[in-house]
Amino acid sequence: MNRHLLRSLATASVCLLLLTLGCDSGGGASSEGAADADPQDTATSDAPEGDAPEGDASSGGPRVTLSGPSEASGCDAVTVTASVEGDAASLDWSLEGLPLIAAERGDDGLTLVIEAPVVTTETTLTARLTATDAQGAEGSDAITLIVAPTAPGEGLSEGMAAGCGPFPHGVASGDPEGDSVLLWTRVTSPGDAAAVELRWVVAADRWFEQIVSEGIVSATAERDHTVTVEAGGLTPGTTYYYRFESGEARSPLGRTRTAPAGPTERVRLASMSCSSIFSGYFNAYGRLAERDDLDAVVHLGDYLYDFVDENERVRVPTPEPPDPDSQALWRARHRYYLSDPDLRRARAAHPWVVIWDNHDVDDDGDRTQRVAEVFREYVPMRPPVVEGDPRVAYRALRFGDLVDLILIDALLHRTEDDILGPAQWSWLTARLRGAPTAWRVIGNQKLVSTLFVPGGLLDPGNWDDYPQTRARLFELLGEADDNLILSGDLHFTIAADLVDRPTDPMDLYDPATDAERSVGVELLATSISRGNFDEQLCSGRCDEGNLNIITVVQQELAVVNPHIAAAELIEHGYGVLDITAERVTAELWYSPIREPSRDERLGATLVVERGANQWTRSQ
Numbered sequence: 001m002n003r004h005l006l007r008s009l010a011t012a013s014v015c016l017l018l019l020t021l022g023c024d025s026g027g028g029a030s031s032e033g034a035a036d037a038d039p040q041d042t043a044t045s046d047a048p049e050g051d052a053p054e055g056d057a058s059s060g061g062p063r064v065t066l067s068g069p070s071e072a073s074g075c076d077a078v079t080v081t082a083s084v085e086g087d088a089a090s091l092d093w094s095l096e097g098l099p100l101i102a103a104e105r106g107d108d109g110l111t112l113v114i115e116a117p118v119v120t121t122e123t124t125l126t127a128r129l130t131a132t133d134a135q136g137a138e139g140s141d142a143i144t145l146i147v148a149p150t151a152p153g154e155g156l157s158e159g160m161a162a163g164c165g166p167f168p169h170g171v172a173s174g175d176p177e178g179d180s181v182l183l184w185t186r187v188t189s190p191g192d193a194a195a196v197e198l199r200w201v202v203a204a205d206r207w208f209e210q211i212v213s214e215g216i217v218s219a220t221a222e223r224d225h226t227v228t229v230e231a232g233g234l235t236p237g238t239t240y241y242y243r244f245e246s247g248e249a250r251s252p253l254g255r256t257r258t259a260p261a262g263p264t265e266r267v268r269l270a271s272m273s274c275s276s277i278f279s280g281y282f283n284a285y286g287r288l289a290e291r292d293d294l295d296a297v298v299h300l301g302d303y304l305y306d307f308v309d310e311n312e313r314v315r316v317p318t319p320e321p322p323d324p325d326s327q328a329l330w331r332a333r334h335r336y337y338l339s340d341p342d343l344r345r346a347r348a349a350h351p352w353v354v355i356w357d358n359h360d361v362d363d364d365g366d367r368t369q370r371v372a373e374v375f376r377e378y379v380p381m382r383p384p385v386v387e388g389d390p391r392v393a394y395r396a397l398r399f400g401d402l403v404d405l406i407l408i409d410a411l412l413h414r415t416e417d418d419i420l421g422p423a424q425w426s427w428l429t430a431r432l433r434g435a436p437t438a439w440r441v442i443g444n445q446k447l448v449s450t451l452f453v454p455g456g457l458l459d460p461g462n463w464d465d466y467p468q469t470r471a472r473l474f475e476l477l478g479e480a481d482d483n484l485i486l487s488g489d490l491h492f493t494i495a496a497d498l499v500d501r502p503t504d505p506m507d508l509y510d511p512a513t514d515a516e517r518s519v520g521v522e523l524l525a526t527s528i529s530r531g532n533f534d535e536q537l538c539s540g541r542c543d544e545g546n547l548n549i550i551t552v553v554q555q556e557l558a559v560v561n562p563h564i565a566a567a568e569l570i571e572h573g574y575g576v577l578d579i580t581a582e583r584v585t586a587e588l589w590y591s592p593i594r595e596p597s598r599d600e601r602l603g604a605t606l607v608v609e610r611g612a613n614q615w616t617r618s619q
């Protein structure tokens, strides 16, 4: 969503408010609405593991003892040894803020090699090992590591610090299928070598004792020393661990998961968009990294931003990074993003499925191709469905008999009167008609549903400007029940029923009586960090009076848009979709963006029952 659009929205919504309440919105003022900052939470981390510590040695379970140094400097390799007395049926570690390099189980016990992260203030981090016996009794021990501050890399935003060693940008995985997943890393090239040979390894266990897939890949200067490999021969619906090796050096550990195949009870997807590193801290990514309950993360665009919003200068370094307008600067912007530890942790913890939006690629003829190529260098994506055209990001992934995840691109293939373009329509029609799954989940960058305020539509330039394409899409979706559209771009939360022309005054949609008019539901799960309604309306933080006004505006939005089941205009974060054969339950998780913080809260829960094609309204 561009700034102009947000300003229009703010203006239009104030108009709405004036029309409905006769209130004065007032101007911007300092805020008391932001969550408190906890300086300890500036801890940087890369570890994909974030299980909450639980149990202790006095609980009657196995006795765990950890030993290792209590102090370190950034990039030190710290060896923690563990002994476990008693029967340990399973072992689990949590590494708050610490990237794991190696975990080994030998005759002498257990060894964890962890990497002290680069931090800018003295930071205390915790490693915990928990052993559970066959009866479920737990024992655990924790060790704390005080990491001394060091200077961050030059020109980085606050809270950022590059990783260490030859893999400073971490690891990632993406586009999971039943028997394979894509693995990604970037290696720094010693002496500017044109090519660096890497080994990649996938294991079924955290200790890398059961290696199931491995190979050699060359990281070349042609791809900015990034690699994307397809790890095959895997088992559907299974969690794996992976790493890259360059000589003796190992990348941080990554965790990923294959898509399920065949009969599938449950799929859990996270949904998000609009992550400006300048507009806020990536606290939501930090919390996402600590989850262990997701099959995949779906990012719906504006994964990175090509500019700094003047109203949202939460963490802008000096000098400011130049806006990318060349291959070298786009690559630099991707690397800049990967100097954020929370983003690295989130990418290392789950397989991601990503489409781009207008701040990731610029729609500018020949240049688009080169920018899309750079995006593909840094974000693992399956090869384009139109062979040889890197601009084709629309694609689909199947999650057993439960979910067909269909990513469409409402940005790069537009014609004058069609937001999708003819080639994408052919592909989409075939995919939707061939989907044998219980649910069809369609990810796209823009809000598909109408968003109306007195005086006009709120999202001009996108689906609201292509009413015929939208009607055609709804007709196609209406051939089957149980469609769920995930969207991004608008920076606030909208949950809507998929109804063509729902605000037509001669045929106003009534969710209580017009169920047959809806062909499914849509969820836009706010922004990770890019400015929301309040940041734009108040040019920063809103005071309590303005926040109250915004609350009224969001209630009124739902009144004049009867297809909207929920709207929230302030919060940032992500959604989690719990999908079963009976229903989809969507949770909206919100966290602050203006300070580093571990705070997170469940803002709302929405449900769509199978066959209903409407969000369930509370009575």
Ligand SMILES: [Fe+2]
Residues within 6 Å of the ligand: 001, 273, 274, 301, 302, 489, 490, 491, 530
């Ligand atoms: Fe955006």
